[in-house]
Amino acid sequence: MVEHIVFGTDSDLVAGLRKLLNELEKRIALREPIKMFIAGGMAVHLYTQARVTTDVDAEFSKRIHLPLDLLIETEDGNMLYFDPTYNSAFALMHEDYLDDAIKTPLGTEHIEVYALSPIVGWLRRQCGRPSHEPSGCVGNGAQAPFPLTRRRQQALRRRRLQRFQAQGVVVGQRRGVGQAGGAELLQAVGHARRLRR
Amino acid sequence: MLSAREIEANLLRTLVQAARTGRCPESDQEADLFRFTAQLLKTWHPNEASRLDAAAANHFAQFNVKPRSFPQVVSDGLIVDVARFRHAMEKGLAGILKW
Numbered sequence: 001m002v003e004h005i006v007f008g009t010d011s012d013l014v015a016g017l018r019k020l021l022n023e024l025e026k027r028i029a030l031r032e033p034i035k036m037f038i039a040g041g042m043a044v045h046l047y048t049q050a051r052v053t054t055d056v057d058a059e060f061s062k063r064i065h066l067p068l069d070l071l072i073e074t075e076d077g078n079m080l081y082f083d084p085t086y087n088s089a090f091a092l093m094h095e096d097y098l099d100d101a102i103k104t105p106l107g108t109e110h111i112e113v114y115a116l117s118p119i120v121g122w123l124r125r126q127c128g129r130p131s132h133e134p135s136g137c138v139g140n141g142a143q144a145p146f147p148l149t150r151r152r153q154q155a156l157r158r159r160r161l162q163r164f165q166a167q168g169v170v171v172g173q174r175r176g177v178g179q180a181g182g183a184e185l186l187q188a189v190g191h192a193r194r195l196r197r
Numbered sequence: 198m199l200s201a202r203e204i205e206a207n208l209l210r211t212l213v214q215a216a217r218t219g220r221c222p223e224s225d226q227e228a229d230l231f232r233f234t235a236q237l238l239k240t241w242h243p244n245e246a247s248r249l250d251a252a253a254a255n256h257f258a259q260f261n262v263k264p265r266s267f268p269q270v271v272s273d274g275l276i277v278d279v280a281r282f283r284h285a286m287e288k289g290l291a292g293i294l295k296w
Contacts, residue, residue, distance in 0.1 A: 041240065054236055055280070068278050073267040079236040085280050 007104045007115070008049035014106065016074035017042065017056065020082070021108050027067050030110040035061035037101050039088065043115045046104060055083040094155040205285070213289040216245035221252050228256040229265045230275055236267065237283040242290055 041053030071081035101114035222228040235250035276282050
């Protein structure tokens with residue numbers, strides 16, 4: 001039997017996140033529903049209640065303006081603010097990372113809150129962070145489970161393809177970029193090298 | 198008159214030095230900044246954060262002053278862009294004060 005993920009929602013930090021969301025909704029006068037996808041330390045905290053963070057790394061389903069002066073102080077004296085510099089394009093993300101995000105019981109009238117899947121979080125950490133990661137991170141020092149290995153390969157393949165495409169190389173024959181095979185990749189690499197010369 | 202960049206550079210230099218040495222704040226405003234900075238550094242630089250936080254707490258206790266809340270620190274203009282400030286502090290602690 002598969003058990004549903006239970007998010008820890010009774011900590012001081014999560015109460016702070018609720019307050020921050022309410023404040024955001026009020027400040028930007030939201031009138032239509034929007035999805036928010038949390039990554040980073042706050043996502044880890046929602047899953048494990050272990051790590052404490054000050055910045056909320058989140059991306060939204062619609063373009064909004066995050067006020068620079070939006071921050072709150074929690075009951076226990078912790079600070080919480082949205083990091084406007086967070087950008088999911090810099091980390092290694094699987095192409096389905098938004099579809100795989102898990103809905104949390106947080107949120108407001110107009111904001112639905114999702115946490116990135118723990119596997120996505122693990123992948124980001126493995127491929128973008130220095131080794132002196134604070135304790136309590138997802139997958140810190142752990143062995144990659146099989147589904148993760150598969151997803152990492154898929155994500156890496158997609159990233160390589162994006163690089164080739166950025167260099168003007170066309171790969172595959174109208175197939176999804178994530179589905180291109182090894183032969184096509186080799187062909188693309190050869191083509192990219194020729195272009196460089 | 199100092200430019201905004203020079204003011205920011207001075208602020209960073211002061212806070213980096215205080216985070217390293219644990220010196221006492223010289224004013225209420227500086228104590229508020231110490232407390233604020235400690236929050237931003239606590240994940241990646243816990244030792245520096247606890248030095249700043251302790252120095253600020255001592256100051257508030259000694260002079261019987263109520264600290265400003267974090268939103269108030271920003272609304273009063275002591276810090277303008279929190280993300281930029283945090284990034285600059287982390288760079289500063291790594292020895293990079295200009296970029």
